[in-house]
Amino acid sequence: MELTHTELKSLVAPYVLGALSPEEASAVRRHMPSCEECMTEADGYSSEALSLLMTLDPMSLPEGFEDRVLNRVADERSARAPATAVKRKWSWALGLSFLALIVAAGALTVGLVDARRDIARTERALSVLASDEGIQLTGRGGATGRLVPTEQGSALVVAGLDEVPEGRTYQLWLMKGDRAVSVSTFQPSQEVSVIETPKSIEGFDRAGVTIEPAGGSTRPTTPLVMRSG
Amino acid sequence: MPDPGESELVDRLLARDETALREVIASCGAVVYAMARRVVRDPASAEEVAQDTFVALWRRPGSFNPERGSLRVFLTGVARNKAIDLVRREERLRRSKDALLAEMQSAPLVLDESNIESTQDVRAALTSLSTVQKEAIVLAYFGGRTYREVAQELGIPEGTAKTRLRDGLIKLRELMSPSKERESWS
Numbered sequence: 439m440e441l442t443h444t445e446l447k448s449l450v451a452p453y454v455l456g457a458l459s460p461e462e463a464s465a466v467r468r469h470m471p472s473c474e475e476c477m478t479e480a481d482g483y484s485s486e487a488l489s490l491l492m493t494l495d496p497m498s499l500p501e502g503f504e505d506r507v508l509n510r511v512a513d514e515r516s517a518r519a520p521a522t523a524v525k526r527k528w529s530w531a532l533g534l535s536f537l538a539l540i541v542a543a544g545a546l547t548v549g550l551v552d553a554r555r556d557i558a559r560t561e562r563a564l565s566v567l568a569s570d571e572g573i574q575l576t577g578r579g580g581a582t583g584r585l586v587p588t589e590q591g592s593a594l595v596v597a598g599l600d601e602v603p604e605g606r607t608y609q610l611w612l613m614k615g616d617r618a619v620s621v622s623t624f625q626p627s628q629e630v631s632v633i634e635t636p637k638s639i640e641g642f643d644r645a646g647v648t649i650e651p652a653g654g655s656t657r658p659t660t661p662l663v664m665r666s667g
Numbered sequence: 668m669p670d671p672g673e674s675e676l677v678d679r680l681l682a683r684d685e686t687a688l689r690e691v692i693a694s695c696g697a698v699v700y701a702m703a704r705r706v707v708r709d710p711a712s713a714e715e716v717a718q719d720t721f722v723a724l725w726r727r728p729g730s731f732n733p734e735r736g737s738l739r740v741f742l743t744g745v746a747r748n749k750a751i752d753l754v755r756r757e758e759r760l761r762r763s764k765d766a767l768l769a770e771m772q773s774a775p776l777v778l779d780e781s782n783i784e785s786t787q788d789v790r791a792a793l794t795s796l797s798t799v800q801k802e803a804i805v806l807a808y809f810g811g812r813t814y815r816e817v818a819q820e821l822g823i824p825e826g827t828a829k830t831r832l833r834d835g836l837i838k839l840r841e842l843m844s845p846s847k848e849r850e851s852w853s
Binding site: 450454455481483495499508 | 689698705743802814
Protein backbone atom coordinates (compact mmCIF):
# COMPACT_ATOMS: atom_id res chain seq x y z
CA MET A 439 0.00 0.00 0.00
CA GLU A 440 1.34 3.43 -0.95
CA LEU A 441 2.09 5.65 2.03
CA THR A 442 0.75 9.20 2.03
CA HIS A 443 2.97 12.26 2.31
CA THR A 444 1.85 12.73 5.94
CA GLU A 445 2.74 9.16 6.80
CA LEU A 446 6.09 9.45 5.04
CA LYS A 447 6.86 12.72 6.77
CA SER A 448 6.28 11.07 10.14
CA LEU A 449 8.94 8.52 9.15
CA VAL A 450 11.66 11.08 8.40
CA ALA A 451 12.97 11.36 11.98
CA PRO A 452 13.05 7.56 12.43
CA TYR A 453 14.73 7.37 9.01
CA VAL A 454 17.48 9.78 10.05
CA LEU A 455 18.03 7.66 13.17
CA GLY A 456 18.06 4.44 11.14
CA ALA A 457 14.94 3.24 12.95
CA LEU A 458 12.88 2.05 9.99
CA SER A 459 12.36 -1.36 8.46
CA PRO A 460 14.13 -1.76 5.10
CA GLU A 461 10.79 -1.42 3.29
CA GLU A 462 9.90 1.81 5.05
CA ALA A 463 13.39 3.20 4.54
CA SER A 464 13.11 2.49 0.81
CA ALA A 465 9.74 4.25 0.68
CA VAL A 466 11.21 7.33 2.38
CA ARG A 467 14.20 7.31 0.03
CA ARG A 468 11.93 7.13 -3.01
CA HIS A 469 9.74 9.93 -1.71
CA MET A 470 12.30 12.44 -0.49
CA PRO A 471 13.93 13.58 -3.74
CA SER A 472 10.56 14.82 -4.97
CA CYS A 473 9.44 16.35 -1.66
CA GLU A 474 11.20 19.51 -0.55
CA GLU A 475 9.34 19.50 2.77
CA CYS A 476 10.57 16.06 3.81
CA MET A 477 14.05 16.76 2.45
CA THR A 478 14.26 19.95 4.49
CA GLU A 479 13.15 18.09 7.57
CA ALA A 480 15.87 15.47 7.04
CA ASP A 481 18.47 18.20 6.50
CA GLY A 482 17.47 19.83 9.75
CA TYR A 483 18.28 16.74 11.78
CA SER A 484 21.80 16.19 10.52
CA SER A 485 23.79 18.11 13.09
CA GLU A 486 21.86 16.58 15.99
CA ALA A 487 22.61 13.12 14.71
CA LEU A 488 26.24 14.15 14.50
CA SER A 489 26.29 15.18 18.13
CA LEU A 490 24.70 11.93 19.19
CA LEU A 491 27.44 10.10 17.38
CA MET A 492 29.94 11.72 19.62
CA THR A 493 28.45 10.94 23.02
CA LEU A 494 31.08 8.34 23.59
CA ASP A 495 33.98 7.81 25.87
CA PRO A 496 36.94 6.28 24.04
CA MET A 497 37.60 2.68 25.04
CA SER A 498 40.99 1.06 25.05
CA LEU A 499 41.38 -1.14 22.04
CA PRO A 500 41.88 -4.83 22.69
CA GLU A 501 45.53 -5.78 22.70
CA GLY A 502 46.81 -6.57 19.21
CA PHE A 503 43.88 -4.85 17.49
CA GLU A 504 46.01 -2.77 15.16
CA ASP A 505 48.07 -5.77 14.09
CA ARG A 506 44.95 -7.81 13.40
CA VAL A 507 43.58 -5.07 11.15
CA LEU A 508 46.91 -4.71 9.38
CA ASN A 509 47.12 -8.49 8.91
CA ARG A 510 43.71 -8.50 7.25
CA VAL A 511 44.77 -5.62 5.05
CA ALA A 512 48.03 -7.36 4.12
CA ASP A 513 46.10 -10.50 3.18
CA GLU A 514 43.79 -8.51 0.95
CA ARG A 515 46.64 -6.56 -0.48
CA SER A 516 48.52 -9.63 -1.62
CA ALA A 517 45.34 -11.25 -2.90
CA ARG A 518 44.04 -8.24 -4.75
CA ALA A 519 47.13 -6.58 -6.12
CA PRO A 520 45.78 -6.20 -9.68
CA ALA A 521 42.69 -4.34 -8.48
CA THR A 522 44.63 -1.69 -6.61
CA ALA A 523 45.30 0.54 -9.59
CA VAL A 524 41.64 0.48 -10.49
CA LYS A 525 40.56 1.52 -7.02
CA ARG A 526 43.03 4.34 -6.93
CA LYS A 527 41.82 5.59 -10.25
CA TRP A 528 38.21 5.73 -8.96
CA SER A 529 39.25 7.82 -6.08
CA TRP A 530 41.42 10.26 -8.00
CA ALA A 531 38.50 10.74 -10.33
CA LEU A 532 36.34 12.04 -7.47
CA GLY A 533 34.48 15.12 -8.54
CA LEU A 534 35.17 14.54 -12.21
CA SER A 535 32.18 12.45 -13.11
CA PHE A 536 28.89 11.81 -11.48
CA LEU A 537 29.61 8.12 -11.38
CA ALA A 538 32.73 8.80 -9.41
CA LEU A 539 30.63 10.79 -6.99
CA ILE A 540 28.32 7.85 -6.54
CA VAL A 541 31.34 5.67 -5.83
CA ALA A 542 32.17 7.98 -2.97
CA ALA A 543 28.69 7.71 -1.53
CA GLY A 544 28.18 4.06 -2.17
CA ALA A 545 31.45 2.62 -1.07
CA LEU A 546 30.96 3.06 2.64
CA THR A 547 27.83 3.80 4.54
CA VAL A 548 28.21 7.41 5.50
CA GLY A 549 25.56 7.33 8.18
CA LEU A 550 23.34 10.17 9.12
CA VAL A 551 25.48 13.16 8.47
CA ASP A 552 24.05 14.24 5.15
CA ALA A 553 20.89 12.41 4.28
CA ARG A 554 20.02 14.63 1.34
CA ARG A 555 23.30 14.18 -0.51
CA ASP A 556 23.37 10.45 0.04
CA ILE A 557 19.84 10.05 -1.17
CA ALA A 558 20.55 12.15 -4.25
CA ARG A 559 23.52 9.95 -5.11
CA THR A 560 21.59 6.78 -4.58
CA GLU A 561 18.88 8.20 -6.81
CA ARG A 562 21.42 8.86 -9.54
CA ALA A 563 22.71 5.29 -9.29
CA LEU A 564 19.12 4.05 -9.45
CA SER A 565 18.52 6.14 -12.56
CA VAL A 566 21.46 4.35 -14.22
CA LEU A 567 19.92 1.03 -13.19
CA ALA A 568 16.60 2.04 -14.69
CA SER A 569 18.12 3.23 -17.98
CA ASP A 570 18.52 1.09 -21.07
CA GLU A 571 22.17 1.94 -21.53
CA GLY A 572 24.95 -0.66 -21.66
CA ILE A 573 24.43 -4.24 -20.52
CA GLN A 574 21.76 -5.24 -18.03
CA LEU A 575 22.43 -8.03 -15.54
CA THR A 576 20.02 -9.94 -13.36
CA GLY A 577 20.61 -12.47 -10.64
CA ARG A 578 19.20 -14.59 -7.88
CA GLY A 579 16.99 -13.03 -5.25
CA GLY A 580 16.12 -10.02 -7.39
CA ALA A 581 19.70 -8.80 -7.75
CA THR A 582 19.95 -6.36 -10.63
CA GLY A 583 22.77 -4.46 -12.27
CA ARG A 584 23.81 -2.49 -15.29
CA LEU A 585 27.27 -2.20 -16.81
CA VAL A 586 27.57 1.12 -18.59
CA PRO A 587 30.35 2.82 -20.55
CA THR A 588 32.11 5.75 -18.87
CA GLU A 589 34.86 8.12 -19.89
CA GLN A 590 37.34 6.01 -17.95
CA GLY A 591 36.08 2.62 -19.14
CA SER A 592 32.95 1.21 -17.58
CA ALA A 593 30.97 1.18 -14.37
CA LEU A 594 28.81 -1.48 -12.84
CA VAL A 595 25.83 -0.27 -10.84
CA VAL A 596 24.47 -3.16 -8.84
CA ALA A 597 21.72 -3.63 -6.28
CA GLY A 598 20.46 -6.53 -4.20
CA LEU A 599 23.61 -8.63 -4.04
CA ASP A 600 24.30 -10.40 -0.75
CA GLU A 601 27.64 -10.09 0.97
CA VAL A 602 30.05 -12.82 -0.04
CA PRO A 603 31.54 -15.11 2.61
CA GLU A 604 34.95 -14.33 4.08
CA GLY A 605 37.71 -15.25 1.64
CA ARG A 606 35.52 -14.93 -1.46
CA THR A 607 34.79 -12.07 -3.81
CA TYR A 608 32.42 -11.20 -6.60
CA GLN A 609 34.09 -11.00 -10.00
CA LEU A 610 32.68 -9.22 -13.03
CA TRP A 611 33.28 -10.68 -16.50
CA LEU A 612 32.75 -9.36 -20.01
CA MET A 613 31.93 -12.05 -22.53
CA LYS A 614 31.77 -12.65 -26.24
CA GLY A 615 31.17 -16.12 -27.65
CA ASP A 616 33.04 -18.55 -25.40
CA ARG A 617 35.49 -15.91 -24.25
CA ALA A 618 35.22 -14.38 -20.74
CA VAL A 619 37.50 -11.50 -19.74
CA SER A 620 37.88 -10.43 -16.13
CA VAL A 621 36.83 -6.84 -15.49
CA SER A 622 37.14 -6.44 -11.73
CA THR A 623 36.62 -8.09 -8.40
CA PHE A 624 34.27 -6.26 -6.06
CA GLN A 625 32.38 -6.36 -2.77
CA PRO A 626 28.98 -4.66 -2.77
CA SER A 627 28.83 -2.38 0.22
CA GLN A 628 25.34 -0.94 0.18
CA GLU A 629 21.91 -1.46 -1.26
CA VAL A 630 23.23 0.14 -4.42
CA SER A 631 26.93 -0.08 -5.20
CA VAL A 632 28.93 1.38 -8.08
CA ILE A 633 32.12 -0.28 -9.25
CA GLU A 634 34.06 1.78 -11.74
CA THR A 635 36.65 0.06 -13.92
CA PRO A 636 39.09 1.08 -16.66
CA LYS A 637 37.80 -1.71 -18.93
CA SER A 638 35.76 -0.74 -21.99
CA ILE A 639 32.70 -2.84 -22.79
CA GLU A 640 33.20 -2.28 -26.51
CA GLY A 641 33.44 -5.52 -28.47
CA PHE A 642 31.58 -7.56 -25.85
CA ASP A 643 27.92 -8.49 -25.96
CA ARG A 644 27.35 -10.09 -22.58
CA ALA A 645 28.45 -9.75 -18.96
CA GLY A 646 28.27 -11.90 -15.87
CA VAL A 647 29.24 -12.10 -12.22
CA THR A 648 30.66 -15.09 -10.37
CA ILE A 649 31.81 -15.69 -6.82
CA GLU A 650 35.53 -16.46 -6.80
CA PRO A 651 38.26 -16.96 -4.19
CA ALA A 652 39.57 -13.65 -2.77
CA GLY A 653 41.80 -11.98 -5.30
CA GLY A 654 39.77 -13.27 -8.21
CA SER A 655 40.37 -15.92 -10.86
CA THR A 656 41.73 -15.82 -14.38
CA ARG A 657 38.54 -17.41 -15.68
CA PRO A 658 35.13 -18.12 -14.10
CA THR A 659 35.33 -21.14 -11.80
CA THR A 660 31.76 -21.09 -10.47
CA PRO A 661 28.30 -20.66 -12.04
CA LEU A 662 27.20 -17.13 -12.85
CA VAL A 663 25.23 -15.49 -10.02
CA MET A 664 24.33 -12.58 -12.31
CA ARG A 665 24.07 -12.69 -16.06
CA SER A 666 22.94 -10.55 -18.96
CA GLY A 667 19.93 -11.34 -21.23
CA MET B 668 37.17 23.61 6.79
CA PRO B 669 38.65 20.24 5.94
CA ASP B 670 41.53 19.19 8.12
CA PRO B 671 44.63 19.24 5.84
CA GLY B 672 46.14 16.48 7.92
CA GLU B 673 43.16 14.25 7.21
CA SER B 674 43.25 15.04 3.48
CA GLU B 675 46.86 14.00 3.48
CA LEU B 676 46.02 10.81 5.37
CA VAL B 677 43.46 9.94 2.70
CA ASP B 678 46.04 10.54 -0.02
CA ARG B 679 48.40 8.19 1.75
CA LEU B 680 45.69 5.56 2.14
CA LEU B 681 44.96 5.87 -1.57
CA ALA B 682 48.66 5.29 -2.16
CA ARG B 683 48.28 2.12 -0.05
CA ASP B 684 50.48 3.39 2.75
CA GLU B 685 49.89 1.06 5.70
CA THR B 686 51.47 3.45 8.17
CA ALA B 687 48.62 5.86 7.35
CA LEU B 688 46.14 3.20 8.41
CA ARG B 689 48.07 2.70 11.65
CA GLU B 690 47.80 6.43 12.29
CA VAL B 691 44.07 6.38 11.68
CA ILE B 692 43.66 3.48 14.08
CA ALA B 693 45.74 5.30 16.67
CA SER B 694 43.65 8.46 16.43
CA CYS B 695 40.16 7.03 15.87
CA GLY B 696 40.34 3.42 17.06
CA ALA B 697 39.23 4.12 20.62
CA VAL B 698 36.00 5.90 19.65
CA VAL B 699 35.26 3.48 16.82
CA TYR B 700 35.59 0.59 19.25
CA ALA B 701 33.56 2.47 21.86
CA MET B 702 30.75 2.89 19.35
CA ALA B 703 30.82 -0.80 18.48
CA ARG B 704 30.73 -1.74 22.18
CA ARG B 705 27.87 0.67 22.74
CA VAL B 706 25.74 -1.21 20.23
CA VAL B 707 26.97 -4.82 20.39
CA ARG B 708 26.76 -6.91 23.52
CA ASP B 709 29.69 -9.22 22.89
CA PRO B 710 33.21 -7.67 22.99
CA ALA B 711 34.61 -10.05 20.37
CA SER B 712 31.83 -9.15 17.93
CA ALA B 713 32.35 -5.48 18.70
CA GLU B 714 36.02 -5.86 17.83
CA GLU B 715 35.03 -7.50 14.58
CA VAL B 716 32.85 -4.48 13.80
CA ALA B 717 35.72 -2.11 14.59
CA GLN B 718 38.13 -4.13 12.44
CA ASP B 719 35.64 -4.17 9.58
CA THR B 720 35.37 -0.40 9.82
CA PHE B 721 39.07 0.14 9.26
CA VAL B 722 39.31 -2.56 6.60
CA ALA B 723 36.45 -0.85 4.77
CA LEU B 724 38.32 2.45 4.91
CA TRP B 725 41.40 0.72 3.55
CA ARG B 726 39.40 -0.77 0.69
CA ARG B 727 37.82 2.54 -0.28
CA PRO B 728 39.58 5.54 1.21
CA GLY B 729 37.83 7.79 -1.32
CA SER B 730 34.58 7.17 0.54
CA PHE B 731 35.70 9.65 3.16
CA ASN B 732 35.33 13.21 2.02
CA PRO B 733 37.16 15.67 4.32
CA GLU B 734 34.85 18.44 3.07
CA ARG B 735 31.95 16.76 4.83
CA GLY B 736 33.34 16.34 8.31
CA SER B 737 36.08 14.76 10.33
CA LEU B 738 37.44 11.29 9.82
CA ARG B 739 36.54 10.46 13.41
CA VAL B 740 32.87 11.25 12.89
CA PHE B 741 32.86 9.45 9.56
CA LEU B 742 34.40 6.28 10.98
CA THR B 743 32.21 6.34 14.07
CA GLY B 744 29.20 6.54 11.78
CA VAL B 745 30.46 3.64 9.71
CA ALA B 746 31.06 1.58 12.86
CA ARG B 747 27.61 2.39 14.17
CA ASN B 748 25.97 1.30 10.92
CA LYS B 749 27.96 -1.91 10.79
CA ALA B 750 27.13 -2.64 14.42
CA ILE B 751 23.43 -1.98 13.84
CA ASP B 752 23.45 -4.26 10.80
CA LEU B 753 25.03 -6.97 12.95
CA VAL B 754 22.56 -6.76 15.84
CA ARG B 755 19.68 -6.75 13.39
CA ARG B 756 21.02 -9.93 11.81
CA GLU B 757 21.82 -11.58 15.15
CA GLU B 758 19.41 -10.57 17.82
CA ARG B 759 21.40 -12.32 20.56
CA LEU B 760 24.09 -9.66 20.13
CA ARG B 761 21.69 -6.84 20.91
CA ARG B 762 22.17 -5.01 24.16
CA SER B 763 19.19 -5.02 26.49
CA LYS B 764 16.93 -2.06 26.92
CA ASP B 765 17.97 -1.80 30.58
CA ALA B 766 21.68 -1.75 29.76
CA LEU B 767 21.21 0.90 27.08
CA LEU B 768 19.05 3.10 29.26
CA ALA B 769 21.32 2.77 32.29
CA GLU B 770 24.24 3.98 30.21
CA MET B 771 22.14 6.87 28.96
CA GLN B 772 22.09 8.41 32.41
CA SER B 773 25.81 8.93 32.45
CA ALA B 774 26.64 9.16 28.74
CA PRO B 775 29.98 10.91 28.73
CA LEU B 776 30.96 13.25 25.94
CA VAL B 777 33.99 13.44 23.80
CA LEU B 778 33.85 16.26 21.39
CA ASP B 779 36.43 17.89 19.30
CA GLU B 780 34.34 18.76 16.32
CA SER B 781 34.79 22.26 14.99
CA ASN B 782 31.23 22.50 13.75
CA ILE B 783 29.82 22.05 17.23
CA GLU B 784 30.22 25.11 19.34
CA SER B 785 31.29 23.49 22.58
CA THR B 786 31.11 20.37 24.60
CA GLN B 787 29.01 22.21 27.12
CA ASP B 788 26.36 23.01 24.51
CA VAL B 789 25.94 19.37 23.66
CA ARG B 790 25.96 18.27 27.26
CA ALA B 791 23.27 20.83 28.02
CA ALA B 792 21.27 19.74 25.01
CA LEU B 793 21.34 16.08 25.96
CA THR B 794 20.48 16.66 29.57
CA SER B 795 17.55 18.88 28.70
CA LEU B 796 15.84 16.23 26.61
CA SER B 797 12.96 14.68 28.44
CA THR B 798 13.61 11.19 29.72
CA VAL B 799 11.04 9.70 27.37
CA GLN B 800 12.60 11.41 24.35
CA LYS B 801 16.06 10.27 25.36
CA GLU B 802 14.91 6.70 25.92
CA ALA B 803 13.40 6.53 22.46
CA ILE B 804 16.46 8.01 20.79
CA VAL B 805 18.93 5.81 22.67
CA LEU B 806 16.99 2.63 21.89
CA ALA B 807 16.80 3.54 18.21
CA TYR B 808 20.23 5.01 17.75
CA PHE B 809 22.39 2.78 19.90
CA GLY B 810 20.02 -0.16 20.31
CA GLY B 811 19.30 -0.70 16.63
CA ARG B 812 15.59 -0.81 17.33
CA THR B 813 13.10 0.30 14.73
CA TYR B 814 10.49 2.77 15.93
CA ARG B 815 8.01 -0.12 16.06
CA GLU B 816 10.35 -2.02 18.38
CA VAL B 817 10.91 1.12 20.44
CA ALA B 818 7.13 1.33 20.84
CA GLN B 819 6.91 -2.31 21.85
CA GLU B 820 9.76 -2.18 24.37
CA LEU B 821 8.54 1.02 25.96
CA GLY B 822 4.90 -0.08 25.89
CA ILE B 823 3.73 2.93 23.91
CA PRO B 824 1.80 3.34 20.64
CA GLU B 825 3.89 3.45 17.47
CA GLY B 826 2.75 6.98 16.71
CA THR B 827 4.01 8.08 20.11
CA ALA B 828 7.39 6.45 19.47
CA LYS B 829 7.74 8.35 16.17
CA THR B 830 6.73 11.58 17.89
CA ARG B 831 9.27 11.09 20.68
CA LEU B 832 12.06 10.49 18.19
CA ARG B 833 11.08 13.55 16.19
CA ASP B 834 10.60 15.78 19.23
CA GLY B 835 13.92 14.65 20.64
CA LEU B 836 15.75 15.56 17.45
CA ILE B 837 13.96 18.90 17.23
CA LYS B 838 14.78 19.68 20.83
CA LEU B 839 18.44 18.98 20.24
CA ARG B 840 18.47 21.12 17.17
CA GLU B 841 16.84 24.04 18.95
CA LEU B 842 19.27 23.85 21.82
CA MET B 843 22.35 23.41 19.73
CA SER B 844 21.95 25.85 16.91
CA PRO B 845 19.10 28.27 17.41
CA SER B 846 20.05 30.49 14.49
CA LYS B 847 20.27 27.60 12.07
CA GLU B 848 16.99 26.29 13.42
CA ARG B 849 15.20 29.52 12.65
CA GLU B 850 16.63 29.56 9.15
CA SER B 851 15.64 26.09 8.14
CA TRP B 852 12.22 26.03 9.77
CA SER B 853 10.93 29.47 8.87
